[in-house]
Structure formats: structure tokens, C-alpha cells
Amino acid sequence: MVDNDDRLSRVFGALADPTRRDMVARLATGDATVGELAAPYDVSLQAVSKHLKVLEEAGLVRRSRDAQRRPVHLDAEVFDLMTKWIEKYRQRAEERYQRLDQVLARMQGKDLATANDDDQQRGAAG
Amino acid sequence: MVDNDDRLSRVFGALADPTRRDMVARLATGDATVGELAAPYDVSLQAVSKHLKVLEEAGLVRRSRDAQRRPVHLDAEVFDLMTKWIEKYRQRAEERYQRLDQVLARMQGKDLATANDDDQQRGAAG
DNA sequence: GTCGTTGTCAACCATGTGGTTGAGTAAACG
DNA sequence: CGTTTACTCAACCACATGGTTGACAACGAC
Numbered sequence: 016m017v018d019n020d021d022r023l024s025r026v027f028g029a030l031a032d033p034t035r036r037d038m039v040a041r042l043a044t045g046d047a048t049v050g051e052l053a054a055p056y057d058v059s060l061q062a063v064s065k066h067l068k069v070l071e072e073a074g075l076v077r078r079s080r081d082a083q084r085r086p087v088h089l090d091a092e093v094f095d096l097m098t099k100w101i102e103k104y105r106q107r108a109e110e111r112y113q114r115l116d117q118v119l120a121r122m123q124g125k126d127l128a129t130a131n132d133d134d135q136q137r138g139a140a141g
Numbered sequence: 142m143v144d145n146d147d148r149l150s151r152v153f154g155a156l157a158d159p160t161r162r163d164m165v166a167r168l169a170t171g172d173a174t175v176g177e178l179a180a181p182y183d184v185s186l187q188a189v190s191k192h193l194k195v196l197e198e199a200g201l202v203r204r205s206r207d208a209q210r211r212p213v214h215l216d217a218e219v220f221d222l223m224t225k226w227i228e229k230y231r232q233r234a235e236e237r238y239q240r241l242d243q244v245l246a247r248m249q250g251k252d253l254a255t256a257n258d259d260d261q262q263r264g265a266a267g
Numbered sequence: 268g269t270c271g272t273t274g275t276c277a278a279c280c281a282t283g284t285g286g287t288t289g290a291g292t293a294a295a296c297g
Numbered sequence: 298c299g300t301t302t303a304c305t306c307a308a309c310c311a312c313a314t315g316g317t318t319g320a321c322a323a324c325g326a327c
Contacts, residue, residue, distance in 0.1 A: 020159050020162075021159075023156075023159075023162065024157050024158065024159055024162075025157075027153050027154075027156040027157035028153070028154070028157035030149075030153040031150050031151075031153035031154035031157055032150065032314095032315085033146050033147075033149075033150055034315095036146075036149065036150075036153075036226070039230055040230055042234075043229075043230040043233035043234045043237070044233065044237075045237065048273080048274090049273075049274060049275095050272090050273065050274080058315090058316070058317090059316075059317065059318080060273080060274065060275095061274085061275080061276085061316085061317080061318085062315065062316055062317080063274095064274065064275060064276090065314090065315070065316085066315085068275095069314090080323095082272095082273085082323085082324055082325065083272060083273040083274070083323060083324050083325075084272095084273065084274080084324095085273080085274065085275090089230075089234050091230070091231045091234035091235060091238075094227050094230075094231040097223070097227060098224065098227055098228075098231075100162070101220050101223055101224055101227075102224075103169075104165055104166055104169040104215075104217070104220075105217045105220045105224075107169035107170065108168075108169045108215050108217035109217060111169070111170070111171065112217075158284095158285085160285090174303080174304090175303070175304060175305095176302090176303065176304080184285090184286070184287090185286075185287065185288080186303080186304070186305095187286085187287080187288085187304090187305075187306090188285065188286055188287080190304070190305060190306090191284090191285070191286085191305095192285085194305095195284095206293095208293085208294055208295065208302095208303085209293060209294050209295070209301095209302055209303040209304070210294095210302090210303065210304080211303080211304065211305090
């Protein structure tokens with residue numbers, strides 16, 4: 016949990032930048048060198064290198080060596096971590112939502128006349 | 142795309158903070174007031190209020206009004222946006238990976254003897 | 268060995284972020 | 298009315314982030 020917490024922060028943080036998401040998108044189609052990745056943007060190579068470092072530290076990317084070149088490879092494994100986290104809380108929220116729907120439906124069916132006393136806000140506050 | 146790009150940045154950015162993820166986790170079990178959300182952490186109420194603003198601007202949360210209280214409600218809809226983005230590139234990366242696996246498997250099956258000439262580095266370099 | 272290519276590291280700068288405190292707003296309570 | 302509760306807004310501060318430029322390292326080519 017503790018370690019994963021840090022990992023999640025890094026991954027989410029890395030993907031919070033549109034340029035970095037763009038690079039991930041590019042890398043999903045195949046490995047690329049730093050220069051190739053930098054080409055579409057009008058920022059310096061150093062800036063791109065920094066972005067790659069962020070992606071690497073988030074575990075989204077690996078860099079190897081090929082002469083002067085540093086081919087970059089997308090490592091999609093950490094995606095699972097995010098997906099699991101997201102799914103967990105999405106499901107919970109949706110279950111809650113459906114329970115609320117049921118409660119409201121039951122209330123409407125049972126006692127439409129007495130339902131507007133003081134009660135239904137508390138269901139949300141709890 | 143343009144609007145979604147900004148939205149994605151905000152959502153990923155919002156979830157890049159462990160405190161905010163924690164709040165989302167808490168809110169998945171039910172709505173809560175700002176004070177209730179602040180209780181577990183030893184930061185000021187103002188800091189929590191700021192976090193909620195970030196979550197709200199990311200579309201993860203909605204705040205309503207109940208007398209002095211501002212009940213916070215988790216809005217899990219934006220999760221879809223993230224999930225779709227993630228799945229898109231994960232799938233591409235995995236497809237690529239599987240194609241590579243097939244190529245390597247075919248190479249091993251076909252000509253194991255001649256395979257160690259110069260070729261299979263591409264697997265590691267990629 | 269020297270040169271060009273490819274990329275990293277270091278220093279710096281502007282802006283953003285998470286935290287603080289202090290003041291102010293909105294509504295219930297007395 | 299004034300007080301209390303629950304919260305937001307504004308100003309400030311330390312540090313992180315994304316960008317820059319300049320120097321330099323690793324390697325292939327000449």
C-alpha cells in the first residue's frame with residue numbers, strides 16, 4: 016500500500032502532462048529514440064529528456080542503449096495499477112448510486128405523500 | 142480532443158496526490174462534509190478545501206449546500222475518460238508485445254541455429 | 268585523434284502546488 | 298441582535314515542475 020501509493024502518485028503525475036501523454040501514445044505504436052520523440056514538439060531536446068525521466072521514474076517507460084541512441088520502450092504494466100485503483104472506487108460509487116436509486120424508487124412506490132418530511136437529505140450526508 | 146486533453150490533465154493531476162486519492166476513496170463509501178473529510182489528516186481545513194477545489198475542477202466531485210455545510214459527492218463519471226485513455230494505449234502496447242512474442246516464437250521454432258546472428262537484440266532494445 | 272551525432276547533466280528562471288495564517292461569509296443557535 | 302459552526306477567499310511561503318541555455322559524455326565516422 017505504502018509503496019504502491021508512491022507509485023500511483025508518480026504514474027498519475029506523469030500522465031497529468033499532455034506532452035507526456037502524447038509521448039506515451041506515440042510509444043504505444045513502437046519504440047522511439049529521444050530525437051524522434053522530440054520532433055513533433057518545438058521544445059528543446061533537454062526538455063523531452065526530462066519528460067522521459069519522469070515517465071521512467073513512474074515505471075511507464077524503459078530506456079536502453081544503442082550506440083549514441085537511447086531507444087525508449089513503453090512499459091504498460093503500471094497501467095494495471097491505475098486501472099485497478101480506478102475500478103475499485105468507480106464500482107463502489109456506482110453501487111452506492113444504484114442503492115440510492117433503489118431507495119428512492121422504493122420511497123416513491125411506498126409513501127409518496129409522507130416522503131417529503133425531513134428525511135431524504137440524511138441519506139446523502141451519511 | 143482539445144477539451145478532453147485538458148480534462149484528462151486535470152483528472153490525472155488531481156489523482157496524483159495521495160491525500161486527494163484518499164479523499165476519493167472515502168467519498169466512494171458515501172458523501173461527506175468538508176470537516177468530515179478533513180478529520181483524518183492533520184492539515185488545516187483550508188488545505189482540505191483547496192484539495193476539494195482541485196477535485197471539483199477535475200470533475201471528480203460535486204459540492205452542494207446544506208445550511209452551513211457543503212456536502213461533497215463523488216462523481217465517478219470522469220473515471221471513464223481515464224479508463225478509456227489507459228485501455229487504448231495499453232491494448233496497443235500489448236498487441237505490439239504479442240506480435241513481437243509471435244515473431245520471436247516463430248524464429249525460435251524455424252531456425253534456432255541461425256537465430257543468434259544479429260537479430261534478436263531488437264527484442265531487448267525495444 | 269578529431270568531428271558530428273545523440274543525448275544527459277547542471278544551473279538558472281518563471282510559474283504552479285501544497286501548506287500556512289488571518290479575515291470574511293453564510294446560516295443555525297441563543 | 299451577537300455567537301458559534303462550517304466553510305471559503307486572500308496573501309504569503311517553501312518547494313516542485315517545465316522550460317531554457319551551456320557544458321560535456323558516449324559513440325560512429327572520417
